[in-house]
Amino acid sequence: QVQVVESGGGLVQSGGSLKLSCTTSGHPNRGYAMGWFRRPSGKEREFVAGVNGSGESTNVAASVTGRFSISKDNAKNTAYLEMNSLKPEDTAVYFCAATRGLRFSVPTKASEYGYWGQGTQVTVSS
Numbered sequence: 001q002v003q004v005v006e007s008g009g010g011l012v013q014s015g016g017s018l019k020l021s022c023t024t025s026g027h028p029n030r031g032y033a034m035g036w037f038r039r040p041s042g043k044e045r046e047f048v049a050g051v052n053g054s055g056e057s058t059n060v061a062a063s064v065t066g067r068f069s070i071s072k073d074n075a076k077n078t079a080y081l082e083m084n085s086l087k088p089e090d091t092a093v094y095f096c097a098a099t100r101g102l103r104f105s106v107p108t109k110a111s112e113y114g115y116w117g118q119g120t121q122v123t124v125s126s
Contacts, residue, residue, distance in 0.1 A: 009120030022096030
């Protein structure tokens, strides 16, 4: 059974930083991509950032480019989302996801990910 577990969420003031971690266990394949999505209250889920299987290619949404970055440590089966210069509009539940199979590119659609975490709340106060 594949498990995807996020950690690192919390409350931070506007302009502050947070680093989210996402660790998978039990994944049957190697070289899978990982991604972060978020769902603000009352809004649709949206892509935030993703990293391919090797960890060498990343894709960050335009809304967070220059403030957020994603990285992956394959030895630890862990992806990280580093969030800087946080704004109140970044407040959301952040979800981590992993693809089922090998990915050389970075998927940006939720439907391309097969395994999901429960989410972690990030709240940015003004």
